[in-house]
Amino acid sequence: MPEEESIDIKFRLYDGSDIGPFRYSAASTVDFLKQRVVSDWPKGKTVVPKGINEVKLISSGKILENNKTVGQCKTPFGEIAGGVIVMHVVVQPSLAKTKTEKKVDKAPKAVICTCTIL
Numbered sequence: 282m283p284e285e286e287s288i289d290i291k292f293r294l295y296d297g298s299d300i301g302p303f304r305y306s307a308a309s310t311v312d313f314l315k316q317r318v319v320s321d322w323p324k325g326k327t328v329v330p331k332g333i334n335e336v337k338l339i340s341s342g343k344i345l346e347n348n349k350t351v352g353q354c355k356t357p358f359g360e361i362a363g364g365v366i367v368m369h370v371v372v373q374p375s376l377a378k379t380k381t382e383k384k385v386d387k388a389p390k391a392v393i394c395t396c397t398i399l
Contacts, residue, residue, distance in 0.1 A: 288351055289365040292318050292338070295328060295372065302365045307352030311338060311345045318370055330372045339369040 291301035292314075300321050305314065315333040322329060330336045338345045345354050345368075355366065 286352065288355060290314070290351070290368055291365050292368050292370050294323075294326070294370050296326070298323065299367075300370075305351050307350060307355070309351045310347065311349050311351070311354065312347040314338060314351070314368070315347070328372050331374075335372055335374055337371040337373060339371060340366065 286307040287304050288307060289302045289304050291299045291303070293299055300318060300323070303317065312333065315336045315338060318336055318338070319330050319333055333347075340354055343354075
């Protein structure tokens, strides 16, 4: 029975620090990788994801979809056998949260506009 392919992946954070590397099966989903990133997020960082919906993983310049597997996302060129794949992590707070946190000035704005037609 053939051995299942495993891939070493480390996650590069916004400040240049890394999580990992960890070994994953080629059948692992991107959703599973995001769960691992959120659970292993380093303490003391200024940006902290609240859940996997706030995390985006980027590999080879492409944002990875949750339902894809690691094997489907892996690019065949530029990788060294036995090497570690680096995925970049972007934390994007949910849009609903950001809208409620912003201070909105509801005072009517004065319209100052003049037109002269000759």
